[in-house]
Amino acid sequence: MNDATHSPPPDAAGLAAPRTRRQPRDQRRAQILRESIAFFSEHGFSGSTHDLARQIGVTQPLLFRYFDSKEDLFEAIFKAVFTDQWQEDWPRLIRDRSLPLRERLARFYRSYLGVIFNRDWMRLYIYAGLADVAINRRFFEMVEHQILRPLCAELRAEFHMVPPEAEPITNDELDYVWMFHGGIFYHGIRRCAFGTSSDHEINPAMLEVSIDTFVSAAPNAIARLLRPPSQEGYSP
Template identity: 30%
Template sequence: MSAEERRESVIRAAMVEFADRGYNGTSTAAIARRVGVSQPYLFRLFENKRALFEAAVRRCIEELKETFLRAAEGKEGEEARQAMAAVYFELIRDKSWLLMQLQMYVSTAAAEAAGDHEVGEAVRALWTDLWDSVAAATGASPEEITEFFAYGMLINNLVAMGFPVEHRLWQGFGEEYVGCPAVPVSE
């Protein structure tokens, strides 16, 4: 396996570990074990745990952005947003992927509260790029893009808490979510 392939494996393993245990609860030893490398090797690939977390966050947001943009390709406006909404449900079928997003928010807030603003700055820059990319791809107004992401955050929470699609809390979702059933996350 090349160094780049090994680095990719480490990022994937880190995403699963951080998703399950958060930044503070995840050890680099657990990540190294998951991918089958030594801790010293892990630190040759990434300067420290924070750099590895930032790489996992970057991968999570970049995958979301790429998936959204592929779904919107050749579409405009509401049609593009509907395509993005539909594909989002496919992404969050993966428990680790959904939980990585949620841990990203919690871990960033914790780092900020502890005075570590570098993680927050990096996450905010990635999120701003995601926001701007989705707005540009759909031609959405500021209100429409806000609504799109607000629905996404609500979906994250409902799915993470295990609300079945039949539950009344899903009733407020509009037509664009018809055919995008809330799916239980896989283990």
């Protein structure tokens, strides 16, 4: 009998199976980061890297080949979710006096809420506060210094009040704009983080009503906050 009849077919003659092509390092790191964002938004920042690695199908040593430490991973999450989505046009828009203040606020919040009104963003923000991770404190500072303090100055300018150069913005004024901003922000927490609705969008008419109410009340409110306690009456 011809030995050739016993020869295995060429594709089975001990040839190695083709290797799975590895992802480039940057792509693999980005994938792990995306899956880490989903993990911590679900489990909070007290979740362990052991559980994270197991859920995304890698080993802890491999995880730490891409991130030096858990803190380094948190920093990458902050950059991806918060810093990279912050738009440089937002502070400029708040200060753009070529537009009415109401229009500036409407444009800003339509854009801003489009970024933050999603489940991962909201849950990460809340979990960071509960775990005493610096993520939400740093974002808080960005909002206050780049948006809300400038808004205090724009309110004074809108209603021809003393400029901040002559009389610094007070903590009471800042609290006033924080209460307005916080009311809008809580709408996203209620819907996105607490799951009271599958609709994460705010009704545009409701947003406009909130802005109109805030701006209309502002001249009297700010004047009261700036007036010495012993002074009575106010004529805008």
